[in-house]
Amino acid sequence: MRGNLFIVAAPSGAGKSSLVNAVLEIEPTISLSISFTSRGARPGERHAQHYHFVSKDEFETMIAAGEFFEHAVVHGDYKGTARQSVEPQLAAGRDVLLEIDWQGARQVRAKIPEAITVFILPPSRAALDERMRKRGQDSEAVIQQRLAAAREEMSHLHDFDYVIVNEDFDAAVQEMRSIFIASRLRRAQQLERHAALVQGLLADD
Structure with missing residues (x-):
């Protein structure tokens, strides 16, 4: 289900x-x-725990490849959810x-x-x-x-x-x-x- x-x-x-x-x-x-973002990490934030921190160029490459379930510009930085983070888990019933x-x-x-x-x-x-x-x-x-x-x-x-x-x-x-x-x-x-x-x-x- x-x-x-x-x-x-x-x-x-x-x-x-x-x-x-x-x-x-x-x-x-x-x-x-865990969302992806192009902004830098704030004090206390950890990669892959709070966000996946990537460069603006990396984020735009992922957009071009259709890798995002959703994405937007928030406070001047990209933020988005990768398809791989959502669709396989929903399909598995989670x-x-x-x-x-x-x-x-x-x-x-x-x-x-x-x-x-x-x-x-x-x-x-x-x-x-x-x-x-x-x-x-x-x-x-x-x-x-x-x-x-x-x-x-x-x-x-x-x-x-x-x-x-x-x-x-x-x-x-x-x-x-x-x-x-x-x-x-x-x-x-x-x-x-x-x-x-x-x-x-x-x-x-």
């Missing part, structure tokens, strides 16, 4: 990665697809989760309409501003650019199936997990998963 494709998007500073990592710890059957932006989500939904999409919101603009500043990695000009980009990102939340407000972290983790569990219980999947059971239950005596 084909696996589920989950897409999680959020503006920078909404806590998406922390939420996803917490959910994956209690949902080990879901594979996180659930896959993509952490991508709204542009990537739109590309994926065009190819896989049944993908389940989740958007994460911060509890307020003040909280978003505070979270960005706590990183201590960016200048004021960069922070303002990221805040503007976050507003643009949030304007596309209507494209998503589910919206989670990340105010109480533990509650948000449980809400995301509930979405994943409920998605696996959709009728079409359950009828395929339990075909013999349903056939037996409905059989004439």
